[in-house]
Amino acid sequence: MKLFLKKFCRQKYIFLLVVPGVVWFAVFKFFPLWYISKAFTDYGTTANPSFTGLDNFRRLVLSPNFLRAFKNTMILSFYNIVIYFPLPILLALSMNELGKKMKKVVQFTVYIPYFFSWVVVGGIFTLMLSPSDGIVNQILQVFGKEPVYFMADSRYFRGVLVGSQVWKEVGYGTVIYIAAISTVDTQLYEAAAVDGAGYIARMWHITLPCIRSTVATVLLLTVSRVLQMFEQIFVMMNDSVKNVADVLKTYSYFEGMQRGDIGYATAIGLFTSAVSLILIISCNIFSKKVLKEDIL
Amino acid sequence: MKLRESRSRKVFKAVNMIFILTVCAMIAVPLWMVVITSLSPDKLAAEKGFVLIPEAIDFSSYIRVFKSHGYMRAFLNSLGITVTATAFSMALTTTMAYALSQERLMFRSFLMNAVLITMFLDGGIIPLYMVVRDMKMIDSYGALIFPVAVGTYNLILMRNYFRTLPESLIESARLDGCSELKTLIRIVLPISVPILAAVTLFYAVGHWNRYFEVVMFINKGEKYTLQVLLRQLIFQGESEVTTQVAVNNFKMAVMVVAMLPVLVLYPFIQKYFISGIMLGSVKG
Numbered sequence: 104m105k106l107f108l109k110k111f112c113r114q115k116y117i118f119l120l121v122v123p124g125v126v127w128f129a130v131f132k133f134f135p136l137w138y139i140s141k142a143f144t145d146y147g148t149t150a151n152p153s154f155t156g157l158d159n160f161r162r163l164v165l166s167p168n169f170l171r172a173f174k175n176t177m178i179l180s181f182y183n184i185v186i187y188f189p190l191p192i193l194l195a196l197s198m199n200e201l202g203k204k205m206k207k208v209v210q211f212t213v214y215i216p217y218f219f220s221w222v223v224v225g226g227i228f229t230l231m232l233s234p235s236d237g238i239v240n241q242i243l244q245v246f247g248k249e250p251v252y253f254m255a256d257s258r259y260f261r262g263v264l265v266g267s268q269v270w271k272e273v274g275y276g277t278v279i280y281i282a283a284i285s286t287v288d289t290q291l292y293e294a295a296a297v298d299g300a301g302y303i304a305r306m307w308h309i310t311l312p313c314i315r316s317t318v319a320t321v322l323l324l325t326v327s328r329v330l331q332m333f334e335q336i337f338v339m340m341n342d343s344v345k346n347v348a349d350v351l352k353t354y355s356y357f358e359g360m361q362r363g364d365i366g367y368a369t370a371i372g373l374f375t376s377a378v379s380l381i382l383i384i385s386c387n388i389f390s391k392k393v394l395k396e397d398i399l
Numbered sequence: 400m401k402l403r404e405s406r407s408r409k410v411f412k413a414v415n416m417i418f419i420l421t422v423c424a425m426i427a428v429p430l431w432m433v434v435i436t437s438l439s440p441d442k443l444a445a446e447k448g449f450v451l452i453p454e455a456i457d458f459s460s461y462i463r464v465f466k467s468h469g470y471m472r473a474f475l476n477s478l479g480i481t482v483t484a485t486a487f488s489m490a491l492t493t494t495m496a497y498a499l500s501q502e503r504l505m506f507r508s509f510l511m512n513a514v515l516i517t518m519f520l521d522g523g524i525i526p527l528y529m530v531v532r533d534m535k536m537i538d539s540y541g542a543l544i545f546p547v548a549v550g551t552y553n554l555i556l557m558r559n560y561f562r563t564l565p566e567s568l569i570e571s572a573r574l575d576g577c578s579e580l581k582t583l584i585r586i587v588l589p590i591s592v593p594i595l596a597a598v599t600l601f602y603a604v605g606h607w608n609r610y611f612e613v614v615m616f617i618n619k620g621e622k623y624t625l626q627v628l629l630r631q632l633i634f635q636g637e638s639e640v641t642t643q644v645a646v647n648n649f650k651m652a653v654m655v656v657a658m659l660p661v662l663v664l665y666p667f668i669q670k671y672f673i674s675g676i677m678l679g680s681v682k683g
Contacts, residue, residue, distance in 0.1 A: 116578060120579055123495070124494060130534075131546050131549075133513075135526035135527045135530050136526065137526075197418055209422075212423045212427055226650075227430075236647065270425070273422070278673055301407070303411070337611055356524055368525045380519065
């Protein structure tokens with residue numbers, strides 16, 4: 104009994120430690136969920152908001168701007184997964200063949216842009232791609248080409264988005280994979296070398312299978328983030344490329360914050376979360392089947 | 400180990416090297432150009448747009464940035480918010496992560512699941528804005544500190560680290576009569592320096608780089624951070640230094656100031672960042 108009381112007393116104090124964090128989560132993570140109910144009202148557009156059922160969702164599917172945002176989100180997500188996702192794996196495998204010192208120098212370099220804000224990264228791209236004095240257009244001019252206004256040309260803007268995403272975050276992914284590769288048992292490589300396996304064969308048959316679970320985790324993280332992409336586009340988009348770059352979250356932001364249509368904007372947010380959840384679950388099914396890894 | 404240095408091996412090595420050097424150049428060259436252009440005199444920057452090889456070093460654009468009332472205030476805003484917000488984030492994250500790492504905590508698995516759920520269940524932008532608005536935090540620095548205080552990933556990273564600490568150590572401290580808070584501060588934190596450094600730096604970089612929340616929660620120009628002013632300067636051509644045509648060297652100087660803390664700390668912190676990622680990926 105005495106022991107129990109003692110335990111309870113201690114319990115009380117450790118509980119006090121967790122309270123501030125719990126309050127924070129309640130206020131800033133769970134309380135906002137209640138506002139999702141505004142998706143079923145005409146909140147923001149009238150003085151006396153009333154329950155409107157699925158009206159906002161009906162407006163959604165009928166709105167060309169929403170369909171455009173949905174299409175853009177899907178296209179950009181697809182590019183991100185197909186182009187951005189494999190690059191860190193490739194870079195990590197290739198860095199793994201370097202000497203220790205060289206590897207450190209390369210890692211040091213490629214990891215830097217990850218710590219810059221999207222404003223800085225977007226700014227660097229804007230200045231480099233500037234039609235009047237950017238280095239890229241200067242090079243194009245040397246080859247006798249007309250200068251291209253990449254940041255305002257809807258033919259190129261998606262490329263700029265994917266390119267800047269790769270530029271900023273390829274190093275981050277690489278560091279994760281290098282960490283995973285460093286845990287692979289080197290005896291496997293020695294055995295394979297004795298059996299006469301070439302370097303590429305070793306990468307394919309030993310390294311890749313051994314980092315399978317990391318690949319699956321990063322894939323899941325990438326998939327869970329693609330629909331939530333926002334800050335990059337919010338920083339870099341302008342009106343002349345809105346038709347190719349307006350995504351679900353930017354659309355929701357502009358509808359809610361600038362036009363004040365809170366109910367409708369919340370409905371967009373809810374829709375985005377639902378699609379995101381479906382994607383995450385399908386991705387998990389995919390990794391279970393193909394990569395034999397269950398992440399969730 | 401080296402059985403044979405065959406020709407195919409040499410070709411492979413060369414191709415590999417070219418690939419890596421290309422990647423490095425694509426990252427390093429723009430950064431180099433930004434720094435060098437910011438250090439070039441007006442005439443050179445206006446003529447060339449970008450400077451690849453330094454011809455003359457000139458700090459005038461930096462002097463202009465630091466003499467400008469607007470940029471200086473934004474810089475100090477960023478600095479103040481980063482320091483305060485990081486301290487607050489760490490206090491909240493450390494206590495919660497420690498409590499969640501201890502088996503004796505009541506409702507531990509329930510709380511842990513609630514935390515994990517927030518990684519997937521997201522109200523979105525508008526609901527968070529409404530909460531902050533209802534708390535009367537719009538246009539206050541608090542809006543840039545409290546709603547963004549805890550990163551769930553950082554919390555889990557830290558909790559996982561605390562779980563690897565020997566239980567006997569914590570147990571004996573408590574038997575010696577240390578209170579929970581004292582145990583955390585005196586015993587646990589001193590042996591958790593790597594994870595504390597990593598998470599502190601994650602938070603500091605996040606708070607320093609914050610842009611969207613500032614635009615959403617702050618409408619008053621005098622409370623803007625450096626990132627907001629940099630965005631206005633580069634994307635909208637709006638400059639706080641109105642008498643001066645914003646030529647590239649000035650834009651680059653503001654940009655370098657906006658990456659300054661990261662650039663200065665990066666050489667020292669990258670190993671902690673890497674160890675942070677490793678700690679997370681091994682036990683994730």
